Amino acid sequence: MKRFLLPLAAFAVLVGFLAMGLMHDPREVPSPLIGKPAPAFTLPQLHDATKNFSVVDMKGRVWLLNVWASWCVSCREEHPVLVELAKTGSVPVIGLDYKDQVADGKQWLEKLGNPYILSVVDSDGRVGIDYGVYGVPETYVIDKQGIIRMKHTGPITPASLAQTILPLVKELSQ
Amino acid sequence: MKRWPGYLFIVLATSMVFAADAPPLAADEIVEKRMVAISEELRCLVCQNESLAASRADLANDLRREIRKMIVQGKTDREILDFMVARYGDFVLYRPPVKSTTWLLWGGPFILLVVGLGTLVFFLRRRNRNMSMPALSEEQRRRAAALLDQSDT
Amino acid sequence: MTPELGHFALILALMAALLQGLLPLIGAQRISSYSAQWIALARPAAQTHFLLLVFAFACLAQSFLTNDFSVAYVAQNSNTKLPAMYQFAAVWGGHEGSLLLWVLMLSGWGAAVSLASRQLPEAMVARVLAVLGLVSIGMLAFILFTSNPFERLLPALAEGRDLNPLLQDPGLVFHPPMLYMGYVGFSVAFAFAIAALISGRLDAAWARWSRPWTTAAWVFLTIGIAMGSWWAYNELGWGGWWFWDPVENASFMPWLAGTALIHSLAITEKRGAFKNWTVLLAIAAFSLSLLGTFLVRSGVLTSVHAFASDPSRGVFILILLAVVIGSSLTLFAWRAPKVGVGGAFALVSRETMLLINNVLLVVAAGSVLLGTLYPLLIDALGLGKLSVGPPYFNTVFVPVMVPLLLLIAVGPLARWKHADLRDMARRLRVSFILALLAGAIFPHLMGIWTPMTALGSLLAVWIASSTVFQIAERLKIGGGNASASFWGMHLAHFGIAVFVIGVTLVGGYQEEKDVRMQTGATVSVGGYQLRLLDIGAAPGPNYHADVGTFELSRNGHVLKTLYPEKRHYFSSQMPMTEAAIDTGFTRDIYVSLGEPLDNQGAWSVRVYFKPFIDWIWGGCLLMAAGGFLALLDRRYRLRVKAAVTLPGSVSA
Numbered sequence: 018m019k020r021f022l023l024p025l026a027a028f029a030v031l032v033g034f035l036a037m038g039l040m041h042d043p044r045e046v047p048s049p050l051i052g053k054p055a056p057a058f059t060l061p062q063l064h065d066a067t068k069n070f071s072v073v074d075m076k077g078r079v080w081l082l083n084v085w086a087s088w089c090v091s092c093r094e095e096h097p098v099l100v101e102l103a104k105t106g107s108v109p110v111i112g113l114d115y116k117d118q119v120a121d122g123k124q125w126l127e128k129l130g131n132p133y134i135l136s137v138v139d140s141d142g143r144v145g146i147d148y149g150v151y152g153v154p155e156t157y158v159i160d161k162q163g164i165i166r167m168k169h170t171g172p173i174t175p176a177s178l179a180q181t182i183l184p185l186v187k188e189l190s191q
Numbered sequence: 192m193k194r195w196p197g198y199l200f201i202v203l204a205t206s207m208v209f210a211a212d213a214p215p216l217a218a219d220e221i222v223e224k225r226m227v228a229i230s231e232e233l234r235c236l237v238c239q240n241e242s243l244a245a246s247r248a249d250l251a252n253d254l255r256r257e258i259r260k261m262i263v264q265g266k267t268d269r270e271i272l273d274f275m276v277a278r279y280g281d282f283v284l285y286r287p288p289v290k291s292t293t294w295l296l297w298g299g300p301f302i303l304l305v306v307g308l309g310t311l312v313f314f315l316r317r318r319n320r321n322m323s324m325p326a327l328s329e330e331q332r333r334r335a336a337a338l339l340d341q342s343d344t
Numbered sequence: 345m346t347p348e349l350g351h352f353a354l355i356l357a358l359m360a361a362l363l364q365g366l367l368p369l370i371g372a373q374r375i376s377s378y379s380a381q382w383i384a385l386a387r388p389a390a391q392t393h394f395l396l397l398v399f400a401f402a403c404l405a406q407s408f409l410t411n412d413f414s415v416a417y418v419a420q421n422s423n424t425k426l427p428a429m430y431q432f433a434a435v436w437g438g439h440e441g442s443l444l445l446w447v448l449m450l451s452g453w454g455a456a457v458s459l460a461s462r463q464l465p466e467a468m469v470a471r472v473l474a475v476l477g478l479v480s481i482g483m484l485a486f487i488l489f490t491s492n493p494f495e496r497l498l499p500a501l502a503e504g505r506d507l508n509p510l511l512q513d514p515g516l517v518f519h520p521p522m523l524y525m526g527y528v529g530f531s532v533a534f535a536f537a538i539a540a541l542i543s544g545r546l547d548a549a550w551a552r553w554s555r556p557w558t559t560a561a562w563v564f565l566t567i568g569i570a571m572g573s574w575w576a577y578n579e580l581g582w583g584g585w586w587f588w589d590p591v592e593n594a595s596f597m598p599w600l601a602g603t604a605l606i607h608s609l610a611i612t613e614k615r616g617a618f619k620n621w622t623v624l625l626a627i628a629a630f631s632l633s634l635l636g637t638f639l640v641r642s643g644v645l646t647s648v649h650a651f652a653s654d655p656s657r658g659v660f661i662l663i664l665l666a667v668v669i670g671s672s673l674t675l676f677a678w679r680a681p682k683v684g685v686g687g688a689f690a691l692v693s694r695e696t697m698l699l700i701n702n703v704l705l706v707v708a709a710g711s712v713l714l715g716t717l718y719p720l721l722i723d724a725l726g727l728g729k730l731s732v733g734p735p736y737f738n739t740v741f742v743p744v745m746v747p748l749l750l751l752i753a754v755g756p757l758a759r760w761k762h763a764d765l766r767d768m769a770r771r772l773r774v775s776f777i778l779a780l781l782a783g784a785i786f787p788h789l790m791g792i793w794t795p796m797t798a799l800g801s802l803l804a805v806w807i808a809s810s811t812v813f814q815i816a817e818r819l820k821i822g823g824g825n826a827s828a829s830f831w832g833m834h835l836a837h838f839g840i841a842v843f844v845i846g847v848t849l850v851g852g853y854q855e856e857k858d859v860r861m862q863t864g865a866t867v868s869v870g871g872y873q874l875r876l877l878d879i880g881a882a883p884g885p886n887y888h889a890d891v892g893t894f895e896l897s898r899n900g901h902v903l904k905t906l907y908p909e910k911r912h913y914f915s916s917q918m919p920m921t922e923a924a925i926d927t928g929f930t931r932d933i934y935v936s937l938g939e940p941l942d943n944q945g946a947w948s949v950r951v952y953f954k955p956f957i958d959w960i961w962g963g964c965l966l967m968a969a970g971g972f973l974a975l976l977d978r979r980y981r982l983r984v985k986a987a988v989t990l991p992g993s994v995s996a
Contacts, residue, residue: 021680024624025673028631032666034717037724038644039658046236046729049280116249142253149278151236151250213859213867213876216938216948223858234731240589242733245582285733287718292727296718300711300740307703315691315699 048149048168055082055159056147060137063114063122070111070137072163079189081110081182082157083133084145086117087125089153095172096129102178103132108186112136115145115153158182160189222262229258229271234283242285347415350403351494354444357396357451358484364389364454365477368470372543383466386473387458393480394455397448404444404493405435414500417441417493423506423915425886433517434507439641439657440493442520446637447483449521449528450476457532457557464553471539472532479531482664490657506886506915515575523572523595526565527633530602532557534630537623538672541679546619551612554626556980558609562602563971569595570964578923583856583934583952585960588737593716594636600709601629604702606971611698614760617686618699624676625702631669632709638665644720690762697755697763704748711740749803749844752837753810771817772810779806790955791853800848808841828977836970843963849956860941861949870953872933873897874906879937879947887913889922892937892947896926910937931955 050056059071083099085092099110112133114122119138126136139145148157151170158167167185169177217223227244233254235246243251254275261271275283287293364386371382404417408431413419421438422431430437436445454476461469487493536554540546572592577585586592605625612622638644642658689695715732722730753775757768783802787793811834818826859867866875877893894906906924913920923936931954938948 021620021677024627025670025677028669028673031717032662032670034721034724035638035644035662035665038720039642039662041644041720041723046282047280049277142250143257146253146257146278149280151279213861213865213949216858216860232735234733245580245584280729282729282731285731286735286739287730287732292722293718293730296714296732296736297740299714300707300744303707303710303714304703304744307707308700311699311703315696318685319688319691321685 045170046151048165050149050157050165051168053165055157055163055165056144058137058139058144058147060113060139060144063112063119063126063136063138066119066138070135072159075109075111075159076163077161079108079161079186080159081108081186082113082148082159083110084113084115084148084150084153084155085136086115086153087121088117089115091172092154093129095154095174096132098173098175098178099132100130101175107183109134113144113148114138115150116140116142156182158185158189219263222259225262225268226255226258229262229268230255232272232285233275234285236279236283243283346403346406346410347412347494347496350400350407351492353396353400353403354484354488354492354494357393357400357447358481358488360389360393360396361451361477361480361484363477364393365474365481367474369474369478369542372467372470372474374467383470386470389477390451390454390458390473393477394448394451397444397451401435401444401448404441405432407494408432408435411504412500413502413504414496414498415493416495416497419497419501419504421504421507423504423886425914426504426507426512427885429514429517430507430512434511436520437507437511437516440487440491442524443483443487443491443641444493445520445524446528447480447487449524450480450483450531453529453532453557453561454480457535467543468539468545468553471542472535475535475538476531479535479668482668486657486660486664490660506913509887509911509913509916509918509920510579512886512913512920513575513579515571515579519568519571519575522564523568526561526563526568526602527595527598527636529561529564530558530598530605530626530630530633532561533602533605533626534672537626538675541623541672541675544679544682546623546679546683548613548616551609551619551622552979555606555609555613556975556977558602558605558626558629559971559975562599562606563968563975565595565599565602566964566968566971569599570961570968573964574961577957578925580921583854583923583936583950583954585850585957588715588734590716591640593712594639597709597712597716598629598632598636600705600712601625601632604705604709605629607698607701607705611695612686615687615689615695616684617689617695619683619686620676620680621702623680625706627669627672627676628706628709631665631672632713634665634668638662639716687761689760692758692763692765694755694758694760694763697751697758701748701751701755704744704751708741708744708748711744712737715740746799746803749807749840752807752840756814756833756837757810771813775806775809775813778809779803781805787852790849794852797848797852800844800852804841804844804848807844808838811838811841827979829974829979832970832972832974832977834970835973836967839963839966839968839970841963842959842966846956846959846961846963850954850960853955854957855953857951858938859949859951860946862944862946867949867951869933869951870931870955871898872903872953874933874935874951876947876949877905879945882909884911886915887911887920890937890940892924892935892949894924894935896933906933906935908935908937910939927958929958932957 055072057072059069062068062070085095102108103110110133112135114136116139119140122136122138126133142150148155154172156169156173157165158169160166166189167182169182173182215223230243233243235241235243235248235251237248237250238246241248241251243254257274258271261274266274272284281287287296289297367382368386368389370376371379371385373379376382404415406412407415407418408422409428411418411422411424411431413422417438417440421434421441426434434441436442454473457469457472457476461472533554536550536557540550569592572595573585576587577583605622605628608618608622608625611618638658638661642661644658715736718732719730722728753772754768757763757771779802782805783798786801786805787797790797815834818830855870857867857869859865861867861876863876863878866873868874873896875895875897877895879890879892882889882891889909889911891907891909894908895902896904896906904926906926908924909922911920911922921936923934925935926933932952934952934954936950938950940947
């Protein structure tokens with residue numbers, strides 16, 4: 018009478034999946050851009066609107082693109098980590114000031130310190146859409162060929178920096 | 192000619208009702224209709240479980256604006272959906288694309304239906320057969336076997 | 345002090361549940377000399393258990409009503425400015441409190457069984473109450489160890505964080521209690537099934553005992569789901585009535601399984617057949633309720649509703665789920681092979697019709713389950729993230745429902761054991777013609793003909809006319825002796841026809857306009873005119889609002905004034921839309937305020953004309969009323985006499 022065991026077996030499989038599901042964060046959406054060239058853009062710089070910045074300018078270097086905004090609450094949490102990172106000089110960080118007022122952005126960096134070698138202004142969020150930004154702050158690791166290697170959604174913590182981002186940067190730099 | 196004033200009044204009255212209708216928000220209602228239809232198929236990322244059409248989140252507004260732009264540029268629905276998938280992945284599609292990882296999802300209900308009805312027919316037939324044929328006793332079975340043996344020789 | 349008393353009452357309730365869950369169960373096995381006393385313990389333990397939880401619940405309510413922000417849960421979900429009605433409803437507005445409501449309902453059903461089971465064999469009652477007690481032990485442990493609503497927050501906050509504004513709606517007061525009553529109510533059918541499996545006495549009497557309890561739970565669940573849908577329609581401001589949200593699905597799956605169970609209980613009661621299947625459905629209906637609780641409370645599927653996301657809670661409730669359902673299915677696998685097959689019947693018979701109904705409902709529930717869990721499954725296998733939303737569910741659900749709806753008109757015509765196809769066809773002839781005519785003509789009267797509106801009209805008329813003819817036939821041969829369940833069944837089926845009309849017409853013929861309006865502007869929709877008289881600020885108890893004043897008129901006759909609001913709650917960033925709705929028998933006019941567009945007082949306004957939308961909920965209420973009528977059937981009350989005249993069955 019094996020057929021009477023079928024419901025139990027089906028349920029056991031279900032419980033297995035539910036248990037695995039508990040270990041995943043449903044809010045984290047993987048980016049389809051990983052392994053693809055970083056979308057090209059040319060945007061004015063935050064501190065000098067007459068100068069532009071393009072992705073190609075970073076060709077040959079491993080760098081981080083950090084999406085931030087003065088209105089973003091979790092960016093405030095992340096910022097000291099970036100400031101510390103900038104002090105070590107281990108990797109250049111470009112800021113993408115996302116849907117922000119230029120004056121607000123400048124003031125924010127003045128007050129909290131500027132870890133970016135430069136920031137660009139994405140005032141209408143169009144570049145953000147190309148990068149699939151959905152929750153600021155977000156950080157992209159881009160390699161020498163301009164390929165996106167990793168995306169970190171949410172504030173960078175000292176732990177995520179030390180355990181995932183910096184080792185990857187080191188590996189890509191070689 | 193005497194009817195003129197009355198006729199005029201009717202024209203005025205109807206035009207007062209209809210001509211004063213508030214202007215639609217959308218610059219182009221056909222574009223807007225298509226935009227809504229497309230964005231109902233898309234998931235708003237920030238809200239996690241609202242369609243892009245329903246959401247009032249900032250990002251949703253921006254994405255709807257992009258969709259409008261693409262419609263005006265003459266892009267097809269497919270191209271617009273591809274644009275979204277290229278940036279946010281399959282996660283944005285409320286109607287998952289049919290591919291190897293979703294065969295079970297799309298085929299599942301159909302398989303369930305076929306298996307369910309098939310099992311039902313199987314059980315009903317077996318049940319009826321069992322009921323119409325009373326089980327043989329041990330004694331009867333032995334006699335049946337003996338008879339079969341005889342016919343073999 | 346009150347929170348500590350409440351906490352203590354919860355601990356005592358756990359003790360009572362332990363007594364209720366263990367001793368009567370052992371007693372019913374008659375292995376000890378104290379068996380009779382242990383069996384007799386079941387009723388008082390169940391009642392004490394319930395009273396203790398009522399007390400704990402009252403303590404929590406007291407903390408809310410007195411703004412005791414030294415209780416963490418109160419501080420998170422209430423506020424001094426919150427109106428008293430919502431302060432009370434906020435008791436179940438968050439994770440901890442909704443679990444307390446869950447377990448309160450569970451013990452309430454147990455207490456109800458203990459009071460309304462005088463005619464049942466004592467051992468059966470003992471086992472049923474014990475199973476309920478065992479489930480309650482798990483839930484109470486879950487509350488006490490991971491989600492204690494009485495946890496203190498020291499130092500206390502001066503002001504609470506307020507209830508989620510989305511929940512500040514009269515819907516919150518009635519919808520969750522109704523829904524939980526239904527959801528948890530399937531525990532009784534489950535307990536009867538388990539008790540029968542333990543005793544090995546799986547017979548028609550068992551089906552007759554569990555049937556009214558199942559129907560009662562189903563009635564509550566039907567009302568609860570309908571109210572939830574109505575609440576979403578009112579509160580979310582998108583004018584939709586069903587979103588296939590995981591949380592909605594969590595309550596819809598038990599409903600589908602419960603509906604199947606009600607029908608299969610009919611076969612088992614009348615014909616003693618398919619007992620195994622019925623037992624399995626009873627286990628499935630409650631398992632889906634538990635699964636729903638897991639999905640909502642563990643946060644594995646994010647949705648608008650899942651406020652709680654805590655892995656330790658998820659693990660605990662998953663273990664609970666595994667233990668309760670796993671042990672029931674094991675028991676099933678052990679006992680089911682020994683159960684007899686029951687009465688014979690032909691392939692064309694009422695029995696077969698009901699079984700097809702069961703297959704279709706179970707396939708529907710399975711499809712919803714598949715769609716709800718599929719993203720989780722793919723993610724768990726590391727195959728990426730995807731979303732399964734309304735487009736998927738609408739695509740797969742409708743094809744399964746259509747044959748079911750067609751069957752509704754046919755099934756009740758079929759006789760038990762052996763039905764005469766030719767006789768059935770003759771009795772359906774007129775309905776068939778009417779349905780075809782409705783599909784061909786009715787959509788043209790409403791506007792444009794589309795396949796979907798034609799199909800919907802056809803199905804609704806097919807069901808409604810067949811139901812009416814069957815009632816007429818019955819009245820002709822003397823309707824006076826028609827049983828309450830006869831009327832209940834037909835009323836519920838008629839409710840489905842009403843529901844289908846609502847869904848079809850609102851889907852096919854609703855009108856929507858997004859417009860820019862200034863004072864004095866008019867917008868017309870569905871033959872009605874709305875004039876914006878004024879938009880002004882108005883203070884609320886815990887929000888400030890912009891209130892629009894709209895005059896609704898038709899052909900120059902003013903019908904009503906509508907006041908949609910845009911609320912900004914002090915506690916929340918997100919503005920809330922309070923739509924204003926003029927409800928009518930054949931249509932709703934729905935107005936919601938968007939955003940201010942400039943400084944000159946122009947607003948974006950969304951208006952809808954929704955034909956027959958209230959028939960959706962009206963249909964649900966008719967279904968529930970049908971279930972209620974069936975509950976009144978005399979045969980459920982005659983059991984008392986039967987039990988007295990058959991003393992042999994009591995001791996068996």
